Amino acid sequence: MKLRTFFALPVPERIARPLSDCADTLCAYDRGLDAHWVDSANYHLTLCFTGNVTLDQVTELEQLCLERLQRQPSFMVQLDRLAYYKANPRLAVLAALTSESEPLMSLHRQMVEIAKDAGIRYDERDFKPHITLARLPASNRFEVPDCWPQPGLTTPADSVVLFQSRPGERGSIYTPLFEVHLSACSQAL
DSSP: OEEEEEEEEEOOHHHHHHHHHHHHHHGGGBTTOOOEEOOGGGOEEEEEEEEEEEHHHHHHHHHHHHHHSTTOEEEEEEEEEEEEEEEETTEEEEEEEEOOOHHHHHHHHHHHHHHHHTTOOOOOTTOOOEEEEEEEESSOOBOOOSSOOOOOEEEEEOEEEEEEEEEETTEEEEEEEEEEEOEEEEEOO
């Protein structure tokens, strides 16, 4: 049995609510009603897609995370802009993006290495850590706004979760498979 999975940082409700307000503002630009808006309860900051994995690989990923993240300090992530971009030839996304952050990019690289060490092929050359607000087919009628809403939010990076993603009637269903807490030692951006 294979599970479709990814690593992410959970987004607290106090951050999800204002992000949802930003998404509501962008609804007016979805001229073709092409967007599949993510429910704010499902917001997460994606760190690394791991694709289809076996249950044995989930166990190995958890062990590797427990070993390698035990001294990883928590830190804060600045969510300072929204963007529209094509994620691949079939999919475009509206997402909240982060400021350039060495701690975040370092954690992203660490998660990629953990995935590779568990035997998972990883090839996301242009991947950016992000919070997906909506998914659209690559060919859509979304009108990119001249002036984007500015989230100006800061979210904690205090745990890493491996989520399973399954299709549901109203979008993807995300189930946490395991969570590894980062150390309480705070690190500034």
